[in-house]
Amino acid sequence: MKVIGIADTTFARFDMGGAAASELKSLGTGFRIVRYTVPGIKDLPLACKKLFEEQSCDIVVALGMPGGKAIDRQCAHEASTGLINCQLMVGKHIIEVFVHEDEAKDEKTLAWLADRRTREHARNAFLLIFKPEELGRNAGKGLRQGYEDAGRVRE
Amino acid sequence: MKVIGIADTTFARFDMGGAAASELKSLGTGFRIVRYTVPGIKDLPLACKKLFEEQSCDIVVALGMPGGKAIDRQCAHEASTGLINCQLMVGKHIIEVFVHEDEAKDEKTLAWLADRRTREHARNAFLLIFKPEELGRNAGKGLRQGYEDAGRVRE
């Protein structure tokens, strides 16, 4: 039985954790989900470390919605750096799903984007531990999570 | 008996440490507080490490007020990076509470903001060690510390 962690925040303006759990459950069995909510994205690196060490997670999906200001991009940068460091310390993947508030033209689109990117990345997390060969088949295909795929470069 | 650390600075222009201690005491019992004051925010990562290692803290609230210039934002970035690294080394949360001097329109508002953000984050620290499920119930609800909550995205 694998364990998939979901780390999310009270700062986010959409229930990304709920979307991730819902998507994961739709994809298959053979795993259980452990959830952990922290205040903001800068708390996510330690949240993931605890999910690995205290909850024996095999992979974690780290979810956040940085604001649209320069200071928010800096926070996202610090969080991302920490998430990569955590992975290198633990030897397991964290799939980071960040939706920046200025990526959508209105709130409705933002909710749609947060939901869809979360679900597509939850699927990536599932594939990494259960079907890595499926990711291999899509190498270099310009896949995106949220907005539509960019696709292969036209040669 | 849990131990909550409060790390603050002589650089800050508001007694954030006092506000954090006052708020924590109002929230419940079952813990004691250890305080440690350093000159500036770049001294906070080591201050937190010492609070964990020498004072057996279970969580630390790290408080600072960066100035409003570009160099101050760089200092805040370095401090934040160090605070995340410290957490990953120790395996325990640090709740960073930074109030940037250019976040408020005048000194009175700045004092109000420093007080309120500190108190709301002190509460987050309390919840993380005593009632993590309360944070879980607020996942994705757009909570903010200081100014008013952003709330859920309108779908």
Add this chain to the structure above:
Amino acid sequence: MKVIGIADTTFARFDMGGAAASELKSLGTGFRIVRYTVPGIKDLPLACKKLFEEQSCDIVVALGMPGGKAIDRQCAHEASTGLINCQLMVGKHIIEVFVHEDEAKDEKTLAWLADRRTREHARNAFLLIFKPEELGRNAGKGLRQGYEDAGRVRE
């Protein structure tokens, strides 16, 4: 028998992994290739660590195509920082091959650039483990991967 890892992404819009494998096979024998595909460039540091630790790779070629926006450059920065940290932890080289989407004037050129830079860096990886003295002979010669060599400064 040496082991060369190839880490690539589903985000990339060109099959850089295929190009690297093709080039490596053309250069000689005495090694086998292990491939690993992850969603995006920020997943590459851990992918490389797993290739070293779980697949006993002697060197890894890490391939990615960041987008052309500011946030993409930030992602590339985080990935590069992680790739360097991974090398320092493991004591083995990762040859990073990033092709930024805004480096080419059109899609055809982008495909050509991604192919050529990947192949030239795959050769660098081969040389590092089999013929390091050949790199030594080219020290300070202004070699480039992709577009033409800059060459020596004219004194």
Add this chain to the structure above:
Amino acid sequence: MKVIGIADTTFARFDMGGAAASELKSLGTGFRIVRYTVPGIKDLPLACKKLFEEQSCDIVVALGMPGGKAIDRQCAHEASTGLINCQLMVGKHIIEVFVHEDEAKDEKTLAWLADRRTREHARNAFLLIFKPEELGRNAGKGLRQGYEDAGRVRE
């Protein structure tokens, strides 16, 4: 007997190390000083590590004068990040004293600033190991090193 390290550079345009030593000697007894000079600020993190490990320092004052260009600010950022990492590895404080060349309107003021900031931070280092409670009494009082104190926010 405590040991206080002073790390400085040949790049700096003022004898900050001398000022630090002079100030420390004026503050009390019970410690000895070990000095170490390196070429530039990016050499300071390792200089501090050596002072801790090879000279048994209890605290180090790290002194530097970055130039006024963008590349100099980047160097200062790299040095500061390394100084924080060093502290986290060793578990002891480094008091960083950087004076940026563009902080003063002329050379005379720059010399005055370098001297005064160094002395005020040397005092902070002294307090951290001998009288930490004095820093505690000044928490949140808006102290500055060099130019005049900002003071408390007016509520």
Add this chain to the structure above:
Amino acid sequence: MKVIGIADTTFARFDMGGAAASELKSLGTGFRIVRYTVPGIKDLPLACKKLFEEQSCDIVVALGMPGGKAIDRQCAHEASTGLINCQLMVGKHIIEVFVHEDEAKDEKTLAWLADRRTREHARNAFLLIFKPEELGRNAGKGLRQGYEDAGRVRE
């Protein structure tokens, strides 16, 4: 017998490694030189780690010539951060010598600058392991490597 490492790149447009070796040999005896060439500056941190661990170097001179674009400055920043991390892990100095392509007005000056900065920093490396007291005598004297010394601030 001390061991001095020289790490350089095929990307550089000047034989900085040759200049460093030539200068070191002119300065004295009691050491031998080990050279290692990698493709670019982002490969230097691991090159240095290998020189320390596999070649028992006591100090390493890391040589590179970043290009003049924003992405090149980012690469230099990543390389510098890695070089500092490597030093902290190993406990030995790396003298970084980077010559940015936009530091000189023409190619002839660039070659002159690369040669002179390399030689002056090779001398710093020599002094750090053989005559550290000579660096101490020059603390705060505004020394520069390449262009002329800035000198002491005029008080």
